[in-house]
Amino acid sequence: MNPLESNIPDWLKGDGPDSDVVISTRARLARSLAEFPFPSRASGEDLTMIVSEVRQALSGLAEKFPGIELASVDKLSDEVKSFLLDAHLASVEQIIGGKGRAIVLEPRGRLSIMINEEDHLRLQIILSGLVCEEAWEMVDWADDVLAQKLAYGFSNTYGYLTASLSNVGTGLRVSAMMHLAAMRLTRKLNEQLRAAYDLGVSVRGVFGEGTQSFGDLFQVSNEVTLGLNEREIVERVRSVTAYLLAQERLARKELLSRHRTSILNDAAKSLKTLQTSMRVAPQQAFTLMSSLRLATALGFVENGSGALMNELLAGMRASTELSMRVGSRDDTGAGIERAKLLRNKLRSLYINEG
Secondary structure, rough: OOOOOOOOOOHHHOOOOOOOEEEEEEEEEOOOEOOOOOOOOOOOOHHHHHHHHHHHHHHHHHHOOOOEHHHHHHHHHHHHHOOOOOOOOOOHHHHOOOOOOOOEEEEOEEEEEEOOOOOEEEEEEEEEEEEEOHHHHHHHHHHHHHHOOEEEEEEOOEEEEEOOOHOOOOEEEEEEEEEEEEHHHOOOHHHHHHHHHHHHOOOOOOOOOOOOOOEEEEEEOOOOOOOOOOOHHHHHHHHHHHHHHHHHHHHHHHHHHHHHHHHHHHHHHHHHHHHOOOOOOOOHHHHHHHHHHHHOOOOOEOOHHHHHHHHHHHHHHHHHHHHHHHEEEEEHHHHHHHHHHHHHHOOOOOOOOO
16 A cells, blocks of 8 residues: 655745745644553554544545545555655654554545554644644644544543543644754854744754754654643744744755855765765765755755655665664665665766856
């Protein structure tokens, strides 16, 4: 199963607003079914019944998401699992969770629903650029459709009940994936990230909670889901993301006026390394791709595009996150395949110093 086999996910195409800096926006809802234990305590029979109930509720989603499919995770090939990680459509916990886990996808890669991950349902919408309101409205619509046929766990006092206390309340996480290379190069990143924290959001590595930043990629998201309504959460994340976006643009202008040669040299070195290396470790790939993506956004890379940069940055994810989260090392074969992919995709690119 791979409903996206003929297309890359929409969010990788880089055609959303401000997508040179804000690569994607995600709105995710955590939901539990009232009559079942949480997945960590559920029996195999419970998990099977949960998948069956969700399957029966999916038909209403076809109005906005035609072509949706549901598949059992344990029946997916390693190639498809890697694809789901690369496209941020599934978590490592879902991929390695074993039997009773399922995932719902649609051909454009906007909607995905993880079934029996930490919660019974994790609905998410992921779109290109800074579009917090649009992402929220789409996932809210999908949630309303499913709620017509599914009985969610809900408390009049606390809101939606979830496996983790951090998601109780609205169950909503809104996040923006940002490329903040210029702020790091101008030594302003830590100051601006502290300001973001002060405004009530978290800034994590690109792979979420407990991960480091690779390739100057960061996730900006709300800290809590309880005590704020959905619109307040959406606006808080949008405003902080817009603030960081403005600061990154100022930093890019400073680099262009004061350090243009340095940007070109760094991009040229990175491109040469990526075009000639026979094996590339994931962290090295992220670092090299970051300088190349920045130069592409500034117009210095011929035959390059935001879509290509996004596709390659996302393509580094699977083995990297698995290494970080389950303790395995990036093996030689993965490094060779990664280098081959980069060589093939970048072979026609060159730096334009004009």
